[in-house]
Amino acid sequence: MRAVADRLRLRLGDAPLVRDREIAATYAVDASFWARPPVDFTVVRARDEADVVAVLDEAQAHGIPVVPQGARTALTGAACATEGSIVLNVEDLRGLDIDPVEGHARVGPGIVTAELKAAAAQVGLHYPPDPASVDSCTIGGNVATNAGGLCCIKYGVTADYVTSLEVVLPGGQRMRTGKRTAKGVAGYDLTGLVVGSEGTIGVVTSVLVRLVPAPDPALTALATFDSLDAAVRGVLALREDRHRPALLEFLDRASIAAIQAVGDFGFPTGCEAALLVQSDRAGHAAEDVDRYAATLAAAGATEIAVADNPSEADLLMRGRRMLNNALEAKGGRLAEDACVPVARLADFVRLGQDISARTGVEITLSGHGGDGNLHPSLFFDREDVDGWHRAEAALAELLRAALDLGGTITGEHGIGVQKRPYLVWELGEPELARQRAVKALFDPRGIMNPGKVF
Numbered sequence: 001m002r003a004v005a006d007r008l009r010l011r012l013g014d015a016p017l018v019r020d021r022e023i024a025a026t027y028a029v030d031a032s033f034w035a036r037p038p039v040d041f042t043v044v045r046a047r048d049e050a051d052v053v054a055v056l057d058e059a060q061a062h063g064i065p066v067v068p069q070g071a072r073t074a075l076t077g078a079a080c081a082t083e084g085s086i087v088l089n090v091e092d093l094r095g096l097d098i099d100p101v102e103g104h105a106r107v108g109p110g111i112v113t114a115e116l117k118a119a120a121a122q123v124g125l126h127y128p129p130d131p132a133s134v135d136s137c138t139i140g141g142n143v144a145t146n147a148g149g150l151c152c153i154k155y156g157v158t159a160d161y162v163t164s165l166e167v168v169l170p171g172g173q174r175m176r177t178g179k180r181t182a183k184g185v186a187g188y189d190l191t192g193l194v195v196g197s198e199g200t201i202g203v204v205t206s207v208l209v210r211l212v213p214a215p216d217p218a219l220t221a222l223a224t225f226d227s228l229d230a231a232v233r234g235v236l237a238l239r240e241d242r243h244r245p246a247l248l249e250f251l252d253r254a255s256i257a258a259i260q261a262v263g264d265f266g267f268p269t270g271c272e273a274a275l276l277v278q279s280d281r282a283g284h285a286a287e288d289v290d291r292y293a294a295t296l297a298a299a300g301a302t303e304i305a306v307a308d309n310p311s312e313a314d315l316l317m318r319g320r321r322m323l324n325n326a327l328e329a330k331g332g333r334l335a336e337d338a339c340v341p342v343a344r345l346a347d348f349v350r351l352g353q354d355i356s357a358r359t360g361v362e363i364t365l366s367g368h369g370g371d372g373n374l375h376p377s378l379f380f381d382r383e384d385v386d387g388w389h390r391a392e393a394a395l396a397e398l399l400r401a402a403l404d405l406g407g408t409i410t411g412e413h414g415i416g417v418q419k420r421p422y423l424v425w426e427l428g429e430p431e432l433a434r435q436r437a438v439k440a441l442f443d444p445r446g447i448m449n450p451g452k453v454f
Contacts, residue, residue: 004042007062008044012051012055015047016046016047017043018043024043025037027069027072027081027089030076032074032075032076035077035080038081038084041085042086042087045089045092046089046092049206052088053174056202059086065449066085067079067086068140068449070140070144073141074413075418076415076419077417078198078199078452078453080417082450090109090140090203091138093110094110095108096108096111100124103212104163104209105120105211106208107206108140109140110139110140112136112139113139114134116209131147132150134149142158143158143165143204145158146158146412148373150247151247152371152373153239153245153248154245155246157412161209162191162195162209162210163179164176164177164191165177165208166204166207167205168202168205169202170443170444170445170447177190177193178190180208196414198414199448199452200443201443202442202443213282215280216283216285218280218285219279219308220312220314221296221307222305223277225274225300225301226302228349231272231273231274231299231345231346232343233299233300234275235370237298238296243279244370248278248368248370250275250366250367250369251320252365253271253273255327256274259326266319268302271302323366327364331379331380334376336375336377336398336418337367337376338373338376338407338411339371339373339408340374341405341407342370342372344407345369347405348374348401348407351401356394362378363379372411378394378398399422399425403425408426409422416452416453417452420451420452423454439454
């Protein structure tokens with residue numbers, strides 16, 4: 001790649017190129033367990049849109065693969081370098097301009113999601129998408145995967161808030177999608193095409209997002225159950241409430257055991273499932289959580305705790321926030337996601353438990369119960385390659401189970417590399433062919449994030 005680096009240096013100067021190989025290696029991988037840097041790649045840290053244009057012009061002219069990336073929090077391999085590629089990092093594109101009159105924010109793809117949320121809060125507004133990695137993931141990555149998070153039951157996902165994008169296509173052509181106004185139906189919805197495309201169409205350089213009025217500080221109720229069916233009855237009943245919760249999280253018994261193994265967070269020993277539910281409705285959060293508690297009791301909850309103030313609410317949420325650390329402490333794991341119809345949640349968890357018992361692969365199933373999006377973790381010894389492959393085989397069974405229940409193989413993580421073999425199960429060959437054809441319209445030489453998704 002010396003020739004590629006030399007040509008890029010002539011166009012960009014030395015500053016954007018990462019010359020130190022050890023530092024460059026950190027940009028070559030994302031957060032997926034098996035990620036390893038290739039031998040031959042070049043890293044460019046774009047300073048502005050002009051750098052992105054220059055890189056994509058050079059790449060198109062010479063047929064060089066380009067891997068767009070931000071904070072590299074992806075769990076699927078979507079942001080990993082491929083052999084002979086240019087890794088185009090856009091973390092430094094960090095513009096942030098809020099228009100409180102229109103309720104919009106124009107942001108660069110490198111803005112960390114938590115920074116956007118904090119800036120919106122300062123002017124009495126709210127950016128609702130709330131991925132678990134909110135303190136480290138970037139808006140560009142959220143757009144690439146159509147990230148969701150803990151509050152989707154009330155607020156939806158990233159796509160529900162992106163109204164316009166500026167994208168650089170292969171060859172350096174700039175494209176603007178969407179609209180700045182409240183309404184607009186001129187032409188096809190190319191914004192919707194780019195959101196969730198995992199860097200396979202172009203590089204997003206600017207995002208216009210919709211903001212909403214700031215909610216009240218959330219209050220929380222925690223309920224535990226001695227059966228999966230009772231927990232799912234609780235989920236379904238809460239979804240029917242005319243004031244839906246802002247958050248409705250589900251923990252299975254294996255997840256609860258993992259949390260309790262690192263500290264006592266108040267979950268009773270032996271419970272089958274737990275639900276955490278929140279309201280942030282302005283002026284009504286307290287009455288909402290009291291009503292939610294009564295609903296959960298009627299559904300069969302065995303124990304219920306209700307927060308009277310935000311500090312108590314945070315204490316009840318501590319166990320859920322500890323979950324990722326607790327699961328990481330168990331060793332090697334595939335951290336995945338799948339989404340099923342909410343009414344089939346208990347069936348999905350039971351199928352996962354059956355797969356675990358039959359294969360010997362430990363599996364936890366927890367996540368966003370309010371929208372049916374669970375995050376299975378499948379565990380193996382980091383030094384045991386065969387164990388890793390057994391976990392992958394168990395994952396394939398679990399994803400097939402999700403599809404058989406009417407669900408999808410990914411709710412918010414995306415396909416990347418890890419789930420690429422299973423995409424045909426969900427879409428079928430004719431649909432895959434149509435999607436490849438759409439990609440080819442924007443990327444005729446196939447240089448954008450090759451080997452990812454398709």
